[in-house]
Amino acid sequence: MGGQSTGFANARGLKPFHWYHLRVVSVGCSLAASAIDPSTGATTTVALKDDQDSCASMGRIGLRSLDTGGIWKNSAPFRFEP
Numbered sequence: 760m761g762g763q764s765t766g767f768a769n770a771r772g773l774k775p776f777h778w779y780h781l782r783v784v785s786v787g788c789s790l791a792a793s794a795i796d797p798s799t800g801a802t803t804t805v806a807l808k809d810d811q812d813s814c815a816s817m818g819r820i821g822l823r824s825l826d827t828g829g830i831w832k833n834s835a836p837f838r839f840e841p
Contacts, residue, residue, distance in 0.1 A: 788814035
């Protein structure tokens with residue numbers, strides 16, 4: 760998981776060629792992602808926090824898989840406002 764200019768964080772313990780339910784949340788300058796294994800219920804979580812003064816408060820999202828064998832399906836962004 761990563762953001763432009765914030766670096767990347769790797770989620771340890773995920774198996775290649777295995778389905779996960781992925782949830783990514785962005786609040787302010789923080790990004791967090793959790794991958795849930797639907798067969799076991801095990802959850803792996805990773806988070807990044809950018810500097811408040813330099814983070815992008817607006818922009819676009821994208822899904823990308825680089826040499827992982829990843830496949831995306833049923834992907835949809837949505838905005839949550841409390």
